[in-house]
Amino acid sequence: MATYNTNEFKAGLKLIINGDPYSIVENDFVKPGKGQAFNRTKIKNLKTGRVIDKTWKSGETVEAADVTDVEMDYLYNDGEFWYFMDPVSYEQLPASASAVGDTKNWLKEQESYEITLWDGAPLLVTPPNFVELKIAQCDPGVRGDTAQGATKPATLDTGAVIKVPLFIEESDMLKIDTRTGEYVSRVKV
């Protein structure tokens, strides 16, 4: 079992605490004059996303988490699992609904996603910052209809609903910012 000593702590280090994988968000070395040194950290549970405060007596060892990030292409889903493929090895891995989470709004075939693997199994799927998706359905915009601040709802072919400007029409290809879920621009196909 690989371990880390507190003197190796830094942001981004992956640890196992009470059976769950965590990532260090912040690490502060604290030492009262001539006293016991501590590592005061903020750590993020990679399964739940929750950030907690934890202090370690300096010199303690913690189990290292076998967590790595890999780039994989999205293939398809069968309702139960979402399948991703390593473009180099052609290895396919199934990701569960909880691992995919909100990224299911931004999935596009052949697009590359960052998969966080824990012990070789997908834990989290992170989309690229921007993705181009097609509109499946939206109402035609009527000039002068500014009752909702010059935007209208549109459904993407992933099922996600976002606000778009009135001139956008069905089958348009849009660039979306996945971090905010917002329309950025229309893309010429």
Added chain:
Amino acid sequence: MNQDIRAFFQKNNVLEVETPAVSQCANTDPNIESFELHTQGEARYLHTSPEYPMKRLLALYSQDIYQIAKVWRAGEVGSRHNPEFTLLEWYRVGFDYHQLMQEVGALLQCLIPALTQSSIQKSYQQVFLETLDINPHSATNELLADCIEQQQLDISGVLDRSAMLDLLMTHCIEPTFRTDCLTFIYDYPVQQSALACVREDDPPVAERFEVYIGMLELGNGYQELREPDKNRQVLEQENITRQQRGQKTMPLDDRFLAAMEQGIPHCSGVAIGLDRVLMARLGKKSIQDVISFPWGVA
């Protein structure tokens, strides 16, 4: 900043001295690790503070002295720690530690513009009672552990009494200190006395103080312990603790102990971290921003 410091001591007739940074002997404090040097089959150590040789000077010359020196402490890296840093250490013959606190306040007040309000002075006991409603000297270990739980501190590792007090101090009490004035904490628990005098009160306390600006600890000072046998006892006990913790024991500074046999005058001494004073003077959040080339890029 250094010019202001030298002018302050010039005005107060304190002599600047220089002592070796490398010694055959080392600090026995179990919480501090010295850098070991190996040359031609001999081991020497970089000093963690100039205390021992400065006390040897006090035994020889009985004079107010100060030094600005680079010191080294292994394994201490962070936003307020660099393994190589600069200490200002000085000793005042005939001062008691409260008088020295006044002088520390006067110096820091002229070095740090953010100090707009006058200093706050509280005893260790007082600050624990006020912030946590617990007496740090008389509370049982169980009570301290309960307090840690009540404060919702998620702590990994087994803590002895001193470590529990350190945890509460750093996580719960220090964050309450104001950033527009200095906070002096004095009269520490006897287990944290090092080479300070112990006053036999009820409870006995170490005549030691620390000075902070906000959570940033700037310095540590004492009423210096003069009895040679007590000095030896402290150092030997520290080495025993090192052994118990599986740490390497350090060679005791016999020349320092011999100087204590000669006798030093009644005096108080203090060490101030100048990099941190510079941080406070310039409003920097990290020591890495005030050191030309911090540890990672030196």
